[in-house]
Amino acid sequence: MALTLPTHSSPTVIPLRRTPKPTLRRANHRVCVASGGAPLLQVNDLRAKIVESNVEILHGVNLTVNQGEVHAIMGKNGSGKSTFAKVLVGHPDYEVTGGSVVFKGENLLEMEPEERSLAGLFMSFQSPVEIPGVSNDEFLVMAYNARRKKLGLPELGPLECFSYLMEKLELVNMKPDFLNRNVNEGFSGGERKRNEILQLAVLGADLAILDEIDSGLDVDALRDVSNAVNRILTPEKSLLMITHYRRILDLLNPTHVHVMDKGKIARTGDISMVEAIEADGYETVST
């Protein structure tokens, strides 16, 4: 299923950490790639609509994420950030109506949601769902072994799985009791978010998409989650996070910050752009 990589006009930019003033660029302004890793995700003119209503939400998103980069997407409520993330993982509520998405050299849009996950795409949802009747450890072991199989690795037996899961629990600073409980059933909002990061730690991913992982977390939980994400990230792995808040950006140190507006990436810059947003709102950075 390998495809020729398409040309694209994604907003790859050089992070300007020493620039004293906020850096704002038009999304279609093409400059050099900063982090220099191989392209991992290439989104070109992606358009998508809600299946039920036929309303188009994404009106031509362009974005390139290279290996080792940390991207943050910000933007007003309702600008299309979560829709973009959900379209990337193949959520059935949306239909792609145009454009292309290449992930690790393959056409992502041709893959079923499960194939996308096995290929190394992980998404933590804004509101993680419960899976009644399935314990957290059963779910994690099943998903992890499926990923190992896809990678051509032997499945882990129960004892190996147990020690692997304990190591990951420690990474996320979660109590072992959470393994015996059904996935997210009765979990508080913050516990659900922490559990999402446990899933990421267990499964591993080439690209993790975290949709408002910081919402509803207390300060300690936010620090634990950020520490865990920083420890999971390697020079080959990348992160795409959606957030409204500066605090997580300071902890995860994005290489690129994008502003989504009306279903498009309207601006791309570095973390200094967040200062402008916090001072003057999105009007100064939207189209």
Ligand SMILES: Nc1ncnc2c1ncn2[C@@H]1O[C@H](COP(=O)(O)OP(=O)(O)OP(=O)(O)O)[C@@H](O)[C@H]1O
């Ligand atoms: N399944 C759906 N059914 C109906 N409307 C939808 C659906 N999905 C998205 N929308 C609409 O599409 C628009 C974009 O929603 P989306 O959740 O992507 O915004 P967002 O930028 O993530 O917002 P927020 O910052 O509030 O989380 C909104 O107006 C939303 O109501």
